[in-house]
Amino acid sequence: MTLRPPPPLPLAVASLPHQCSLLLRRLAERHSPAPACASSFLRALRCLHARLLTAKLLHAPSHRHLTLRLLHLYTLSPDLATPAVLFRSDPCPVTATSLVAAHATAGRLRDATSFFDAVPPAHRDTVLYNATISAFARASLAAPAVSVFRSLLGSGTLRPDDYSFTALLSAVGQMHNLAASHCTQLHCAALSSGATAALSVSNALIALYMKCDTTEASWDARKVLDEMPNKDDLTWTTMVVGYVRRGDVHAARSVFEEVDGKFDVVWNAMISGYVQSGMCADAFELFRRMVLEKVPLDEFTFTSILSASANAGFFVHGKSVHGQIIRSQPDFVPEAALPINNALVTLYSKGGKILVAKRIFDTMKLKDVVSWNTILSGYIDRGCLDKAAEVFEAMPYKNDLSWMVMVSGYVHGGLSEDALKLFNKMRAEDVKPCDYTYAGAIAACGELGALKHGKQLHAHIVQCGFEASSSAGNALLTMYAKCGAVKDARLVFLVMPNIDSVSWNAMISALGQHGHGREALELFDQMVAEGIDPDRISFLTILTACNHAGLVDEGFHYFESMKMHFGINPGEDHYARLIDLLGRAGRIGEARDLIKTMPFEPTPSIWEAILSGCRTNGDMEFGAYAADQLFRMTPQHDGTYILLSNTYSAAGRWLDAARVRKLMRDRGVKKEPGCSWIEVGSKIHVFLVGDTKHPEAHEVYRFLEVVGARMRKLGYIPDTKFVLHDMEPHQKEYVLFAHSEKLAVGFGLLKLPPGATVTVLKNLRICGDCHTAMMFMSKAVGREIVVRDVRRFHHFKDGECSCGNYW
C-alpha cells in the first residue's frame, strides 16, 4: 500500500493575518513524529516564517498568536535554535511560557527551563511559573518543582493559583519516598490559599494521597473525595487508578461500582487495572458489560483488551476483538491507531503468528519505538535471531529497551559472543546501557566463562550506580557462579540491597554446584526463615544441590515438604531429579515405587533418570524397560541409544551394546557432536565424536578453529601433538578448549597432575560420547585450571548433564 503525499500547502499566498493563521494550523495538522517527514515539514515552516517576516506580522503586538504558533511549530521540528533566537529578540513571559510548555511536552527539560531562566525574575508572571513547575513535574523532578514553587511564593507580588497547586501536587506525587506528612502539609497549604475549590486541585490531592503507601492516606484521599461538592470523571478515575497502583484491584472495583454515570475513561482505567494485575478474565467480563451497556469504546479500551488477550493467551478472543475493531470502522487518526496496532502486533506475535504480526507492522502508517521493539522481540521470542538482527539494523530509532532485547536475545539464543559484540558496539556508539542490558552482557560472560570481562562489567555496574538493581545483581551472582567464583558470588549476594527469590535461588544453586551441598541447604532454610516462599525453581535447585552432595534423605525431605508446607505440586522435573538422586545412591527400587505414585505418566526425562540409575546399579532388566519407553517416546533422541549402549558395555554385555548401536543406525538417528580425548604416551588425541553431518557439527568445527587459533597465538599450546579424529584433514591439529556451551578439552591440561579436583562450569552441553569429561574453570585463563578425570559417561540435555555430577 502506497501513501499519496498530501498536496503542498499554498504558502505563497500567505500575506494576510488570517491566511497565515490558517496555514500555520494546516501545517500543525501535517506534523508527524515520523523522522521521514521532518525535512519537508521544516522546509514548509521556514517558508511560512519568511512570509510572516515580509508581511511584518512577526512580533506585531496585535498578532502575537501568530508568533506563538510559529514558535510552537519550530519546537516540533529538528530546528530548535530558531525559537531561541526569536525569543531573545522579544523576551516576554508569554512567549517564554509557550516555549517552556512546548519543550516540556517534547521531553526536553533543559530547553524548557532555559526560557524560564532567560526571563528576569521581576518580569515573570504566575503562568510562567506554573508552566515551569509543570515542566519539572513531567520530568519527575519533584525537588526543583518545589523550589520553583517556593520562589513563586517568595516573589512578593505573585500568588500561586490553582494551576500552580495542581502542577506542584503532581510533581510531589512522583517522589520516591513520599510521606503522608508531605501530603497533609500540601493539603493545608492548598486549603489556606483557597485553591482546593478547583476540581483539578482536589483531584491532584486525591492522586497524591493515593500514592502514599499507608492505609490512612487512602482514607484521607477518600475524605477529600467525599467532601467535594462536585466530582467529575477524573475524580473517580484517579481513585480507581490509585487503588490499582496500590495493587488493590478489589477496592478499585468497588469504587468503580459507585460511579453513577459511567464515563468511558473510568471503564478503561478499570479494565487496564485488571490487565496490569493479571486478572484478564475480569477484564474480559468488564469489556463485555461495556459493550452491553453501550459505553463508547475507544482506542484505550481496544488496546487494553488486546493486551489482555495476548497476556492471557486468548488469541481467539483477541482475533475477534481485532474483527470487532475492523467492523466498527473507526476513523482513528494515525496517532490513536498506533497503540492499537502495537497491541495487535504483540497479540499475533505472542500467538505464534509472526507473519501476520509482520504484515500489520508493515502496513502501519505510523510507527514508534514501541512498534519496532515489539516486532523485534517477536522475532527474538521465536528464536529468529537473524531476522531480529535485520530488524535491529533497520530500526530508525532505538531506545535502551531495543538494545536490551537484542543483547539478551543473543544470550538466550546461545550466541553469547554476539551479545558481547553488540554490547561493545553499543558503548562505542555512546549509548548508555540500562541495568537490564548490563545484566544481559554479564549473563553472556557467564555463558562464556569470561570471568575477567565479567568483573570489568561489575565495576561498570558500580560506576553507573546500578548496584541496587536486582536484575544486574542476579546476573552478576549467576555469572560468578558459572565461572566458579563462588566467593565473589557470595559477596554479591551479601551486599545486594534488594534480594528477591531469583537471588536466593541463584545463590543456593551456586553453592550446590560447587560442592557446598550442606551450605546450600542451610541457605534454603534461611530463606524460608526470612519469610520468602520458595518457588518451583527453588526446589529444583535444592534437589540438584542434594544430588551433587549425595544427600538422599535430605532430598526426600525437601521433596515432601514442597507440597506439604508450600502447596507446590512437584512437576516432572522435580520427580526426575529425585529419581536421579535415588538412582545415584543405589536406591533404584525406591525410584521405581516413586514412579507408581506419580500423578502423571512418566515422561522421557523420568525414564532417562531411571536409565542412568540402572546403569549405576547394573539393573539391566529395568534399565532395558526404561529404554524401551524412551525409544517409544523419543525415537530420534540420540542420548537414549548412547546411554543404553554404554550401560550394556559397562555391564560387559557387548552384544547388547552393539545391538543398540545398530538400532540407532537403522533408525537414522544422528549423534550430537561432542569431544572426547585419550592420552597415549606424550600425545593427546582429541576426537570429535558424533555425526559429522549433524547440523551442529559445523558449529563445533568453527568454534574449535577460532579458539585453537587464539590459544596458539597466546602461546598456551604445549608441544604435545593434538590430533583431531573424525574430521576433514584440514581441520586436524587443533587444540580443543572448553568454552561456552561447547565442551572440549582444556589447553594446558598436561601441566597439571591428573587426579586434581576440578571446579566446573555447569553449562557445558556437548559431552556426547566421552568417557572422560574434562571441564575447566576459566580463572586466569588457563594457568589455574584444575582437572579431574571422570571415568563415567555423560549425556547432556537442556544444558545439564544427565549424571547430575557437576563436581
Add this chain to the structure above:
DNA sequence: ATAGGGTTAG
C-alpha cells in the same frame, strides 16, 4: 501562554 486520569514493547 500554564494543570490533573486511562493505551502499547521487556
